[in-house]
Amino acid sequence: MYLLYNALLAVVLLLGLPYWVLRALRHGKRHLGLAERLGKVPDRLARHQSRPAIWVHSVSVGELIAVSDLITELTRRFPGYRVVVSTTTAAGQSLARSRFGRNSVFYFPLDFRFAIHPYLQILRPQLIVIAETEFWPNFLRLAHQSRARIAIVNARISDRSWPGYRRFRCFWMRVLQPIDIFLTQTEEDRRRLADIGAPVERIQVSGNLKFDVSLPPPTAIVSSLRSAFQQAQAGPVLVCGSTVEGEEPLLLRAFENVLASHPRAVMILAPRRLERFDEVAQLLGQLGIRFWRRSLWSGDPIAGGVLLIDSIGELASLYALGDVAFVGGSLVPKGGHNIIEPARHGVPIVVGNHTENFRDIVSLFQSRDAVRVVGPAELPLVFLELFSNEAERAALGRRAAETLLSQTGATQRTIEALEKLLKSFLPAVSSAMASSAGESAPATPPQ
Numbered sequence: 001m002y003l004l005y006n007a008l009l010a011v012v013l014l015l016g017l018p019y020w021v022l023r024a025l026r027h028g029k030r031h032l033g034l035a036e037r038l039g040k041v042p043d044r045l046a047r048h049q050s051r052p053a054i055w056v057h058s059v060s061v062g063e064l065i066a067v068s069d070l071i072t073e074l075t076r077r078f079p080g081y082r083v084v085v086s087t088t089t090a091a092g093q094s095l096a097r098s099r100f101g102r103n104s105v106f107y108f109p110l111d112f113r114f115a116i117h118p119y120l121q122i123l124r125p126q127l128i129v130i131a132e133t134e135f136w137p138n139f140l141r142l143a144h145q146s147r148a149r150i151a152i153v154n155a156r157i158s159d160r161s162w163p164g165y166r167r168f169r170c171f172w173m174r175v176l177q178p179i180d181i182f183l184t185q186t187e188e189d190r191r192r193l194a195d196i197g198a199p200v201e202r203i204q205v206s207g208n209l210k211f212d213v214s215l216p217p218p219t220a221i222v223s224s225l226r227s228a229f230q231q232a233q234a235g236p237v238l239v240c241g242s243t244v245e246g247e248e249p250l251l252l253r254a255f256e257n258v259l260a261s262h263p264r265a266v267m268i269l270a271p272r273r274l275e276r277f278d279e280v281a282q283l284l285g286q287l288g289i290r291f292w293r294r295s296l297w298s299g300d301p302i303a304g305g306v307l308l309i310d311s312i313g314e315l316a317s318l319y320a321l322g323d324v325a326f327v328g329g330s331l332v333p334k335g336g337h338n339i340i341e342p343a344r345h346g347v348p349i350v351v352g353n354h355t356e357n358f359r360d361i362v363s364l365f366q367s368r369d370a371v372r373v374v375g376p377a378e379l380p381l382v383f384l385e386l387f388s389n390e391a392e393r394a395a396l397g398r399r400a401a402e403t404l405l406s407q408t409g410a411t412q413r414t415i416e417a418l419e420k421l422l423k424s425f426l427p428a429v430s431s432a433m434a435s436s437a438g439e440s441a442p443a444t445p446p447q
Helices: 002-027 061-077 090-100 113-123 137-145 162-167 169-175 187-195 220-232 248-261 274-287 315-321 340-344 356-367 376-388 390-405 410-425 429-434
Strands: 053-057 082-087 105-107 125-131 149-155 181-184 203-205 237-243 266-271 291-293 305-308 324-327 349-351
Touching: 002 137, 053 061, 053 113, 061 082, 061 090, 061 125, 061 149, 061 410, 082 090, 090 105, 113 137, 125 410, 137 149, 149 410, 162 169, 162 187, 181 187, 181 410, 187 203, 220 315, 237 248, 237 315, 237 340, 248 266, 248 274, 248 376, 266 274, 266 315, 274 291, 274 305, 315 340, 324 340, 324 376, 340 390, 349 376, 349 390, 356 390, 376 390
Parallel strands: 053 082, 053 125, 082 105, 125 149, 149 181, 181 203, 237 266, 237 324, 266 305, 291 305, 324 349
Antiparallel strands: none
């Protein structure tokens, strides 16, 4: 099985090589983390080998935000271990470095033995924590052989991916064997994991970590924009976050309707992927809509146009400025994105009708009348209705915040399960927990 998988993976890598070369020429090898992904452990990691590691992996920004509080708690709870963080995307890498420091963050290696082995050898992870469904066969097998314990946290099987997993159940049954514990978001995710071959006795429902993510501290851009809006007597403010290709034209047409009734309205538009910033700027220019780029904005008053957020890591804070928030990936069939961030600020939320990737969260909010789900044709009318009805806006936002509060606790349940896993399989954890956080008091890994 692994021979066939490795052969197919090699073919995919060779076929994708021209794409990687073009991206490397455009963005630079360092930006893409090519050396790290090919197994070159960066010196900043190799210099600190006196303590074994807890390795946390998340693909990109959304997964990283979900496990951020968990990472902080792991660092606090296990001072004898070094907590390191890997990501796959450049956006995730940038956010991870800003939150946890460059010396503990790196790109996840490609799923080849030659790329994975150096990290296992140098980091000596005793616990590997993987967010959601990053099931890399070679990595899981090699990590298990290194005697690391493996936990999948915030696990979910989306509607889109579930049929594919089921089709190759025999394959996934073997791939999932090295994993010691699966902590799922919902009972449905628990059932789906069992259905594709995960050992039933290792699956627990711990809840969704995204409900527990703390509000980010107020950033300078939020206060600056609030001041700019006040100076220009701007409003209402529509925050459109995590938008994807095909959505911006629909949203901008709806916003043109809003401008007809509210000439000083502002849209804060945050595309999901950084490589689309220039594309969306060109679209705004073609439509003749007045706009400002976040990267070029110098604090001037803003009203009657669009602020294009061409930066990473600021959207969660910017939702606080919205009178209404739209969460993208949902007007076109992309499965939607997380609605929890605007809910945390008590902002009324609107989404499209393609929310399969967050089916349980959206269903919960719908059941409590805490979100509006609309199609493209209804979008302008819903925006106008909410902007003209302050009482309904406030009630919708309040219900969203209350729904979010009712679902907290997943982080604590996850930490307890991980602590139990470490204590059960790694007797050395007792001395690791008792030791100081300094390099001078290393924990002794099991022999």
